[in-house]
Amino acid sequence: MLKKTISYIALIVLGVCFLLPFLIMILGSFKDVQYAQLDPLFWIPDHPTMKNYLYIMRDGIFIRWIFNSVIITVIPVASQMIFCAVLGYIFAKKQFPGREIIFWVFMAVIMIPQQLLIIPKFIMFSDFGWINTYWALIIPELWGIMGVFLVRQFLQNIPNDLEEAAYIDGANDIQIFFKVILPLSIPVVATVGTFSFISNWNDLFQPLIYLTQEKMFPVTLGLASMLGKEGNFGIEMAGSTVSFIPTFLIFLFFQRYFTEGIQMSGLK
Amino acid sequence: MKREWNRNAIVYIFLIPVLVHFLIFQIYPFVLSFYLTFMDWKVIGDPEFVGLKHWKYFLTDRLAWKAIWNTVKFSAYYIVPTMGLGLILALIINSGVKTAGLFKGIFFLPVVTSFVIIAGIWGWLFRGTEAGMINYLLSFIGIEPQLFLSNSSQALAVLAGLSIFKVAGSTMIYYFAGLQSIDRQLYEAARIDGASSFKIFWTITFPLLRPIHFFVAITTTIGSFQIFDSAYLLTGGGPNYATTTIVYYLYEQGFTSLNLSYAAVLSYVLFFIILVISLIQRKYLGQESNNY
Numbered sequence: 001m002l003k004k005t006i007s008y009i010a011l012i013v014l015g016v017c018f019l020l021p022f023l024i025m026i027l028g029s030f031k032d033v034q035y036a037q038l039d040p041l042f043w044i045p046d047h048p049t050m051k052n053y054l055y056i057m058r059d060g061i062f063i064r065w066i067f068n069s070v071i072i073t074v075i076p077v078a079s080q081m082i083f084c085a086v087l088g089y090i091f092a093k094k095q096f097p098g099r100e101i102i103f104w105v106f107m108a109v110i111m112i113p114q115q116l117l118i119i120p121k122f123i124m125f126s127d128f129g130w131i132n133t134y135w136a137l138i139i140p141e142l143w144g145i146m147g148v149f150l151v152r153q154f155l156q157n158i159p160n161d162l163e164e165a166a167y168i169d170g171a172n173d174i175q176i177f178f179k180v181i182l183p184l185s186i187p188v189v190a191t192v193g194t195f196s197f198i199s200n201w202n203d204l205f206q207p208l209i210y211l212t213q214e215k216m217f218p219v220t221l222g223l224a225s226m227l228g229k230e231g232n233f234g235i236e237m238a239g240s241t242v243s244f245i246p247t248f249l250i251f252l253f254f255q256r257y258f259t260e261g262i263q264m265s266g267l268k
Numbered sequence: 269m270k271r272e273w274n275r276n277a278i279v280y281i282f283l284i285p286v287l288v289h290f291l292i293f294q295i296y297p298f299v300l301s302f303y304l305t306f307m308d309w310k311v312i313g314d315p316e317f318v319g320l321k322h323w324k325y326f327l328t329d330r331l332a333w334k335a336i337w338n339t340v341k342f343s344a345y346y347i348v349p350t351m352g353l354g355l356i357l358a359l360i361i362n363s364g365v366k367t368a369g370l371f372k373g374i375f376f377l378p379v380v381t382s383f384v385i386i387a388g389i390w391g392w393l394f395r396g397t398e399a400g401m402i403n404y405l406l407s408f409i410g411i412e413p414q415l416f417l418s419n420s421s422q423a424l425a426v427l428a429g430l431s432i433f434k435v436a437g438s439t440m441i442y443y444f445a446g447l448q449s450i451d452r453q454l455y456e457a458a459r460i461d462g463a464s465s466f467k468i469f470w471t472i473t474f475p476l477l478r479p480i481h482f483f484v485a486i487t488t489t490i491g492s493f494q495i496f497d498s499a500y501l502l503t504g505g506g507p508n509y510a511t512t513t514i515v516y517y518l519y520e521q522g523f524t525s526l527n528l529s530y531a532a533v534l535s536y537v538l539f540f541i542i543l544v545i546s547l548i549q550r551k552y553l554g555q556e557s558n559n560y
Binding site: 004007015024040106113116118120173177198202205208209224233236259 | 294356360379380391500501535
């Protein structure tokens with residue numbers, strides 16, 4: 001009984017600590033408050049105003065940032081789900097020359113930090129004319145090793161019987177993938193999609209390197225350029241809140257896939 | 269023959285483009301970057317071969333070593349608290365409380381939130397004036413306002429705090445999975461023997477989580493060596509280079525000073541550090557997986 005009480009107290013205290021920053025962000029977004037006049041309790045609601053939201057919506061550039069984020073997120077997410085599903089299937093179920101070695105190279109390359117690849121990629125993309133375009137952020141993200149790994153892990157645990165039965169019924173490879181394998185893999189493909197969404201939507205480092213024009217910024221980089229500069233804390237918080245909404249919705253509906261994916265990626 | 273094609277069509281149609289993509293966007297840049305470290309890469313004009321010049325410079329570059337030291341210090345602030353908090357969160361969630369699912373979501377929320385959003389709020393919470401929330405709270409227990417992000421001995425710890433807040437939720441997920449896999453009969457047996465909850469935790473739960481401790485320690489260490497976003501957003505590497513981490517220094521050298529070759533050297537240094545950590549992980553996890 002005592003243990004239960006302690007658990008509940010800890011749960012509530014920690015829950016408040018974890019939620020408070022988000023609460024401050026949302027409440028603060030309805031306040032008209034200059035940086036210079038900030039006080040510690042500015043976010044406690046009185047005189048709420050929609051001014052900040054109207055400001056960022058009228059500004060135009062903010063809407064553009066959101067639009068850019070959508071472009072550089074939605075396309076890689078869709079593509080990652082397709083390619084990782086097919087490749088995971090290939091590496092789990094197919095026999096072809098070089099299968100082991102290719103997969104081994106993939107797993108080795110995972111150890112290369114993206115910060116290492118970004119310098120040569122900056123030089124390559126300058127040559128390609130990809131600086132300040134969506135291409136630099138979309139094309140390299142069309143599939144991912146981690147996603148392939150997750151789907152492969154998942155499909156290795158599924159018996160081959162279904163597939164074999166379909167072959168005997170005369171189905172070809174592509175039909176089997178779409179009619180048998182894909183429906184089975186929906187949970188893991190959803191995991192790949194949610195991971196990809198979060199990493200692309202939240203990415204700051206790559207946009208920072210490949211983009212210099214404000215109109216090409218995704219919302220992360222746009223918000224970063226606003227930090228401090230706006231002078232109005234409420235506007236910053238309104239911007240943060242708006243950019244948080246898509247993440248939050250994805251999280252709300254796909255939380256299960258996040259947590260399952262995290263477990264799968266770590267503890268095979 | 270036709271049957272063979274039927275059974276492998278998907279391999280050739282999808283694998284070939286992916287391999288081409290892999291060579292262009294992963295293998296080629298990896299090699300190019302290594303080549304770059306031996307060249308003087310100018311924004312305009314042809315690159316010039318300079319041999320080991322940049323590598324030698326790295327050995328004597330005090331700022332680079334300071335950046336490595338800062339990153340090690342950051343890890344020291346960050347790794348154990350992240351693991352500890354993650355474990356505590358997992359224990360609470362796993363203790364049979366109602367609404368566990370809801371709170372699991374709440375603790376996980378910062379993991380999916382961008383650094384930019386959290387940094388915006390964090391910067392204000394730890395503002396170095398009386399207007400900052402933390403200074404306001406400290407005033408109740410009679411502590412003078414702290415400078416936090418503008419104090420060179422506090423800034424790195426404040427950034428570590430941000431990362432702990434952001435990452436503890438994913439550590440919790442690993443620990444939660446670990447806790448669920450522990451055989452309940454062990455607890456019951458211990459309880460029949462009259463062991464206290466405290467004793468059960470230290471003699472059963474904590475040791476049985478060993479593979480998780482190890483795995484989480486490795487992943488948080490690798491993560492801590494790649495820290496960049498919060499330094500870029502909140503301190504710009506300052507004050508007085510106190511928050512210039514390896515990746516921040518790499519960014520500054522490569523993309524502010526446009527010294528891409530030297531940045532490539534730094535990126536290889538980062539790579540070697542991460543490689544060593546990952547190799548330790550693989551060696552150790554190979555042995556450990558039998559116990560799990």
